Amino acid sequence: MAATDRKDDATPRAWTPGSFTLAALALPGVMAAPAVAEGVPETAFVAAKVQAYNDWQPGLDRIKVIAPSMYVLAPFAGTWSIESTLVHDSISGASPRWHTSISGASRMKDERTAVDVKVMRYFDRWSVGLRGSNSTENDYRSNAVALEARVSSADNNTTWVAGAGVTRDTINPVNELVVNEKKSVTDLMLGVTQTWTKNDLLQANLSYVRGRGYFNDPYKLADIRPRSRDQTVALLRWNHFIEGDNAMLAGSTVRSSYRYYSDTFGVRAHTAQLEWVKPISDRFSVIPSARYYTQGAASFYFDPVYDPVIGEPFPVGNPRYFSPDTRLSAYGAITLGAKVEWRIDQRWTTDVKYERYEQRSGWRLGGNGSPGLARFSAQFLQLGISRRF
Amino acid sequence: MTISASPLDYGVQFVAMASDCEVRLAGVAAARAQTLAALAIAEVQRIETKYSRYRTDSVVSRINVASGNGASIGIDAETAQLLAFATQLFALSDGLFDATSGVLRQVWDFKTGRKPSPAQLKAVLPRIGWSHVQWNEQTARLMQPGMELDFGGFGKEYAADRAATLLAEEGVQHGLVNLGGDIRVIGPQADGSPWLMGIRDPREAREARKARAARPEGAVIASIPISAGALATSGDYERFFIADGERFCHILNPKTGWPAQHWQSISVIAPICVAAGAMATTAMLKGPDALAFLQGQDVSYLAIDADGQILRSD
Structure with missing residues (x-):
């Protein structure tokens, strides 16, 4: 008859690995990553980036932005982490043609400094985070706080996230059109990330944003918008890792996403994005990307059609709300880009990213684009370097 | 490949590396269990194909x-x-x-x-x-x-580790991979209790073992409860012959060319199956020094000496 062990469980509780076990541990794929509190970053991470952006319309160079930024992520006290981003933007250039109160493409210069700090506390299967941020320009100040909670299923295949935040903005335009105007925004977010197969990750996020206050552009001659804007955003993501024998595709990852946007200004927008993460060697990856965006105009957007009598465009009739802001017009846009990542060694990584953006009213899908708008182009270059500790 | 199942406890039996093998999964739905088992079996077959000395293309x-x-x-x-x-x-x-x-x-x-x-x-x-x-x-x-x-001395154990780790990374929390007695546990049974591992009686006659195939616990001389880690056994009963009253088994000393004769079998419990198997084989060949060697490696063991006496770590 079987002699059952006197102990309930012979499983060693605290292993002091012997030399044979240590040798075996060096083999690939024989030990799953150790279970620690959910998602605590293992090492500190510091990144520095410089982003350069400029946009133009036919015959007119518009805005240039240079934005250096620093990012720090550091674990502390075992189950905490702190994350911080510091960005400084310098913006110079001309505001858009047709749509400025100062005709003839006025020159502008502005600077913005933004700080964002997030503290996370990790528990066994869940984590909570508190984020505070501040952004200051000479005519615009914004403060925000947000709370976020994440829970993972016992098998770690599903992660739910819920977040809520409040933003308070103060607007003091240099032309003193308004003084100490306010805007306050409350947002709620729910999301779920699901490991579908070992090669597929699905994510769905739903956000509702409720905004009240001053939404006008004080630098536009005719711009009166509702004092409330509620936004609904739905986002679906699918990341797929490709296996198999195909030398070109195997080992690469396709990231795709779709985003639906709707607001009470009447804007409806769709974004589809595709990225392909292709490792070229152990150290190099290239990531080409393409994005298509299409939106319908806000209900109070008016077309910038010059009138032979009154000259500069002005809304027809006597509407309650009106805006000539091109960002509220109907258009489509395509962004093509590529990023190259170079992992110099275990600690250092550097990357270069370039994106080219073009916006045309004729590219809108499922309806006409707004008339009278010139093509709008932009490019974006980012250099980054990061180090793990 | 056959599938036996009770609700939320699936065993998928298959033959690989010339051994009877099983993937046992608990606490997952049937469809998922089959997908997972297929994944584990594919990994075992991959290693068999890649390292088998019987395949000319390995x-x-x-x-x-x-x-x-x-x-x-x-x-x-x-x-x-x-x-x-x-x-x-x-x-x-x-x-x-x-x-x-x-x-x-x-x-x-x-x-x-x-x-x-x-x-x-x-x-x-x-x-x-x-x-x-x-x-x-x-x-x-x-x-x-x-x-x-010849990777035969650790290939099966390595395959058990790889397959079990793959399943653990897929989120499996309850189950084990058993490749002809080289066992890597992913996690305890669905109710949290450990799996009971039977240690085969090294001296049970072959015929009796065959007759008891439908009731394998009958051939068991001891059982060890395990909820994590691995168990591997090296014994003198897998392949052997008896000549002039002496037993000669397949566990051979590479220095002398002569079989291990001090132990009937040694089972080792270690975090990783490939380590447990290597220690069990080494201990068989260490002869009288086996237990001191295993204690030095800080692992649990169950050894059966030439007289059939069970010696186990405490």
Whole structure:
């Protein structure tokens, strides 16, 4: 008859690995990553980036932005982490043609400094985070706080996230059109990330944003918008890792996403994005990307059609709300880009990213684009370097 | 491949590496269990195909065919890591665990039950020796003609570890992978209680074992509860013959060419199956020093000595 062990469980509780076990541990794929509190970053991470952006319309160079930024992520006290981003933007250039109160493409210069700090506390299967941020320009100040909670299923295949935040903005335009105007925004977010197969990750996020206050552009001659804007955003993501024998595709990852946007200004927008993460060697990856965006105009957007009598465009009739802001017009846009990542060694990584953006009213899908708008182009270059500790 | 199941407890039986194998999964739905088991079995088959010395296209066969002719065979990262592991096993076992000792099979014939002559042993021993294996991250070659590399001493254990780790990374929390008695546990049974591992009675007659195939617990001499880690057993009963009242088994000392005779079987419980198996085999060959060796490795064990007495770690 079987002699059952006197102990309930012979499983060693605290292993002091012997030399044979240590040798075996060096083999690939024989030990799953150790279970620690959910998602605590293992090492500190510091990144520095410089982003350069400029946009133009036919015959007119518009805005240039240079934005250096620093990012720090550091674990502390075992189950905490702190994350911080510091960005400084310098913006110079001309505001858009047709749509400025100062005709003839006025020159502008502005600077913005933004700080964002997030503290996370990790528990066994869940984590909570508190984020505070501040952004200051000479005519615009914004403060925000947000709370976020994440829970993972016992098998770690599903992660739910819920977040809520409040933003308070103060607007003091240099032309003193308004003084100490306010805007306050409350947002709620729910999301779920699901490991579908070992090669597929699905994510769905739903956000509702409720905004009240001053939404006008004080630098536009005719711009009166509702004092409330509620936004609904739905986002679906699918990341797929490709296996198999195909030398070109195997080992690469396709990231795709779709985003639906709707607001009470009447804007409806769709974004589809595709990225392909292709490792070229152990150290190099290239990531080409393409994005298509299409939106319908806000209900109070008016077309910038010059009138032979009154000259500069002005809304027809006597509407309650009106805006000539091109960002509220109907258009489509395509962004093509590529990023190259170079992992110099275990600690250092550097990357270069370039994106080219073009916006045309004729590219809108499922309806006409707004008339009278010139093509709008932009490019974006980012250099980054990061180090793990 | 057959599937036996009680609600939320699935066992998928299959044959691989010339052994009866099982993937056991608890606490997952039927459809998911089948997908997961297929994943684990595919990994076992991948390792079998890649390292089997019976397949002429395996990397091991290609290295063996080129033995002594100076040609280096290209190897991948996984093979290089296994060679590194074999190198360490050779050093840690003081030369008792040698992945080139497979050529001893040529002089030990367990089917006919004949002992090799001293001349035969003397002829084969020079073709054994890990020091004659030259390898780096990209290539490997055997320096003596007629040498053979054989991953059989840890291939099954390695496959059990890989398959179980794959399942753990897929989110499986309750289950185990059993490849012919080399067992890697993913996690306890669905209710949290440990799995009961039976240790086979080394002296049960073969016929009785066959008759009890439908009731395998009948052949068990001891049971060990485990909820994590691995269990591997090395015994003198898998392949052996008896001549002049002496028992000669397939666990052969690469230095002398002679079988281990001190123990009937040694089972080792360790975090990783490939370590447990290597320690069990090394302990069999250590003879009277086996238990001191296992205690030094800080692992649990169950050893059955030549008289059938059970000795276990406390």
